[in-house]
Amino acid sequence: MDDDRIDTGRSETEQAIMDATLRALAKHGYADLSIKNIGTEFEKSTSLLYYHYENKDELLLAFLDYIIDLFVETIDPDADDPDAELREFVEYVLPPEGDLTSCETVPAGVPSPIPDDSGVDPFQRAIFELRTQTIHDEEFRKKFTRVESHMVDTVTTLIKREMEAGHYREMNAEMMAENLMAFLFRSLDVRVTGTRLESAYAMRDSVYFLLDNVMPKEGNPTEAAAADTDLDHADDSDNDA
Amino acid sequence: MDDDRIDTGRSETEQAIMDATLRALAKHGYADLSIKNIGTEFEKSTSLLYYHYENKDELLLAFLDYIIDLFVETIDPDADDPDAELREFVEYVLPPEGDLTSCETVPAGVPSPIPDDSGVDPFQRAIFELRTQTIHDEEFRKKFTRVESHMVDTVTTLIKREMEAGHYREMNAEMMAENLMAFLFRSLDVRVTGTRLESAYAMRDSVYFLLDNVMPKEGNPTEAAAADTDLDHADDSDNDA
Incomplete structure (x- = not known):
């Protein structure tokens, strides 16, 4: 285990999207999570979210892979x-x-x-x-x-x-x-x-x-x-x- | 414990609403649960739901009390x-x-x-x-x-x-x-x-x-x-x- 940030091999943008998703999830909970409130937590344009992920479900599966990678570490x-x-x-x-x-x-x-x-x-x-x-x-x-x-x-x-x-x-x-x-x-x-x-x-x-x-x-x-x-x-x- | 229906002291209508809520929850999950899909599972008029409960939150708290009563039994x-x-x-x-x-x-x-x-x-x-x-x-x-x-x-x-x-x-x-x-x-x-x-x-x-x-x-x-x-x-x- 390491308290420093674990490198999970994501690009900087993907990493920033994962961070924004975590913040949005912590604030709103799963039931009220939306691309809109993930976008609010994201420093760049919300349209960039759609460039990387087709919809909320696809983004959430990517997010799940991300936190699983961290947990496995x-x-x-x-x-x-x-x-x-x-x-x-x-x-x-x-x-x-x-x-x-x-x-x-x-x-x-x-x-x-x-x-x-x-x-x-x-x-x-x-x-x-x-x-x-x-x-x-x-x-x-x-x-x-x-x-x-x-x-x-x-x-x-x-x-x-x-x-x-x-x-x-x-x-x-x-x-x-x-x-x-x-x-x-x-x-x-x-x-x-x-x-x-x-x-x-x-x-x-x-x-x-x-x-x-x-x-x-x-x-x-x-x-x-x-x-x-x-x-x-x-x-x-x-x-x- | 008793396999028969446990009497939790609810009226017949309240009991029917609780049953409808359980069916709706099982079908749609918490995130997609709405008065509308509880109403679909309810045999009587949806307006009767609003007569008993002001909104979804109030209904859900009543439902929670109901399943807790059952579980405690x-x-x-x-x-x-x-x-x-x-x-x-x-x-x-x-x-x-x-x-x-x-x-x-x-x-x-x-x-x-x-x-x-x-x-x-x-x-x-x-x-x-x-x-x-x-x-x-x-x-x-x-x-x-x-x-x-x-x-x-x-x-x-x-x-x-x-x-x-x-x-x-x-x-x-x-x-x-x-x-x-x-x-x-x-x-x-x-x-x-x-x-x-x-x-x-x-x-x-x-x-x-x-x-x-x-x-x-x-x-x-x-x-x-x-x-x-x-x-x-x-x-x-x-x-x-």
Whole structure:
């Protein structure tokens, strides 16, 4: 992962159109997204949008390819240190460590702060909202199926590499990858929707329980039975490896 | 839970409007939903819609209340047998047991069958799609936050009751509830979006691993380390309790 701008091989104009689409999507949401409001966010002439893309659907598919390219770049199956790569990836998705103030003070049933306050990356939110369109659009579904399978496969590969290196115990790597992804998706989901930030912190604990106690050879997985992780001390969860 | 129509205390006309809204939402999706296409699905005059609801937003909030009422009915914290209630609830969300043909034959990266083939309840799909609107609509966010907290609290209550009865081992019931809900949400998500049915079956295994091995006093949670559940035999997962 790299915090600098990732080069996805797009031309400068295409890149500017992608940026404008992201801004328009963040402002208006998918339901109200139009070439017109993408044009408003675009520094050059709206007619240039039509030069590159025949219509809104074509532009959105190109945008989807773009954010998928960016998302795929967040995890590398060939990383030198697979465990470190997994940990860096989960931190990209999980809520910022120790930032519990926003949920601890919120009584049950009271809405969490709006998503803009939750530190969610605009790309993550755009991906989340476009993903819902898989219900109605087969092209979207194909693309998301491919990227999700790629994510699960990459996490599986990283786990298998640590098993082969003797750092992780023997396990069903694919099943473990599915569990990690379920926790990460839930964490991203409640942050993007702003529904239940408490759950995002519970997922942080659950992810680190797997990474620190269940997966490593020297971990203590029998603690899974007690599961005595304290929701109020989510930021302590990665100290017991 | 009851397969018969649940009485949510709505008048016959309100009920007919809710049914029409669900049909219109299923056909057109949230982005293209209008009073006009709800009217098309409604047997009586469209003007009656405006008599009951001032505009589309008001109708949709009423619809949201309706499906939330229905969803809340799917789990009862005071059920006679808490473990049985939990199992009935998870079966409502998980993919039908043993129906693996649709995903086993699909190579990685090839889209799963469209959602209409996945046995997903139209209510579940409607909830899922409306939930995405929490990103842009605070009223929606408040309602979903309330219902999700209610679900986690109810599952927590059922777990605590079995702990007190001595059937479940001592554990952090809230954390276990969050994990169960994460697996259930992921299962529902991939089924509704049609993205990765394999993941829904992996979640079935994961849920039953918790219910059969981790939670019961006589279960064998140390298997968590091996996690040798076989994705190809998801339908065997509840035989090892």
